[in-house]
Amino acid sequence: DIQMTQSPSSLSASVGDRVTITCRASQSISSYLNWYQQKPGKAPKVLIYVASSLQSGVPSRFSGSGSGTDFTLTISSLQPEDFATYYCQQSYGTPPFTFGPGTTVDFK
Amino acid sequence: QIQLQQSGPGLVKPSQTLSLTCAISGDSVSSNSVAWNWIRQSPSGGLEWLGRTYYRSKWYNDYALSVKSRISINPDTSKNQFSLQLNSVTPEDTAVYYCTRDGGSFHFDYWGQGTLVTVSS
Numbered sequence: 743d744i745q746m747t748q749s750p751s752s753l754s755a756s757v758g759d760r761v762t763i764t765c766r767a768s769q770s771i772s773s774y775l776n777w778y779q780q781k782p783g784k785a786p787k788v789l790i791y792v793a794s795s796l797q798s799g800v801p802s803r804f805s806g807s808g809s810g811t812d813f814t815l816t817i818s819s820l821q822p823e824d825f826a827t828y829y830c831q832q833s834y835g836t837p838p839f840t841f842g843p844g845t846t847v848d849f850k
Numbered sequence: 851q852i853q854l855q856q857s858g859p860g861l862v863k864p865s866q867t868l869s870l871t872c873a874i875s876g877d878s879v880s881s882n883s884v885a886w887n888w889i890r891q892s893p894s895g896g897l898e899w900l901g902r903t904y905y906r907s908k909w910y911n912d913y914a915l916s917v918k919s920r921i922s923i924n925p926d927t928s929k930n931q932f933s934l935q936l937n938s939v940t941p942e943d944t945a946v947y948y949c950t951r952d953g954g955s956f957h958f959d960y961w962g963q964g965t966l967v968t969v970s971s
Contacts, residue, residue: 743915776957785948785961786897792956829897833956837912841897 744768744832746842754850761817763845765830770810774834777806777815780844781826789828790815817847825849852876854949854962862943862969868936872949872962879925879932880905885952888923888934890945891964898945902952903932939969 745768755761765775773793778786788797790806793813803818817824830842858870872886879886885904891897901913903923913921920937936943947965950958 774956778958785964786958787961788957788959791959795955797957797959827895831897831957833952837899837902838914839899841899844895844897 743838744771744834744840746830746832746840748828748830748842748845750845751843752846752848754848755820756850757820757822759820759850761820761824761847763815763828763830763847765808765813765815765842767811767813767832767834771832771834773809774832775806775808775813776831776833777804778829778831779824779826780829786829820847852951852960854951854960856947856949856962856965858965858967860966860968862939862967863971864940864969865938868934868939868943868947868967868969870934870947870949870965870967871931872933873929873931874951875930877951879903879930880927882906883954885954886923886925886932887950887952887958889948889950889958891948892945900934900936941969943967944969 747766749764775793777790780786789800789804794806805816807814827844827846829844853875855873862868885902887902888900901923922935925932949962951960953959
């Protein structure tokens with residue numbers, strides 16, 4: 743199985759900050775990398791798919807980049823509603839489709 | 851508007867079978883371009899893909915190796931829904947279970963509301 747890691751595991755930030763989260767795959771996954779946001783008690787919501795495509799309805803302050811094994815999610819200016827946990831997930835080739843352990847963004 | 855509505859018990863005894871159903875509105879379980887998945891989230895927060903069913907002129911299934919001997923995901927075309935059965939459950943199967951759609955772009959774009967299933971006697 744392809745293993746996914748994320749860093750940091752948590753971070754503290756303020757409204758207006760630029761936030762960057764990194765995801766790394768244990769082998770090359772081309773661009774088959776998705777990012778999800780999850781708030782407490784809710785299902786995850788896709789933000790970015792195939793590394794850099796913005797899901798419909800998601801604010802443009804979210805962006806994704808990378809290919810191969812290293813990927814980045816960037817929030818250009820953190821808003822109050824962005825405090826949440828973020829997961830990366832690979833969808834390369836055949837299943838299983840594995841998730842990263844998550845990065846929690848909370849108030850500084 | 852696509853919606854996934856989950857149903858099923860929230861408490862299952864050890865060694866018994868966990869059964870959940872996901873009713874689909876706004877799409878078809880028999881669509882040739884999507885796949886229907888089950889994912890669970892442990893109490894510690896980790897997300898685990900369990901398996902999927904999809905139709906491409908015939909039905910296919912894929913399952914995670916960790917549960918392959920115990921899992922079955924089945925479509926019900928008459929009710930436009932799909933189900934999860936997980937046999938011989940243990941407390942380690944306690945989790946929030948989600949049904950999801952992969953809309954053909956290799957990501958999970960619609961999710962059910964989630965069902966907390968506790969395995970306990």
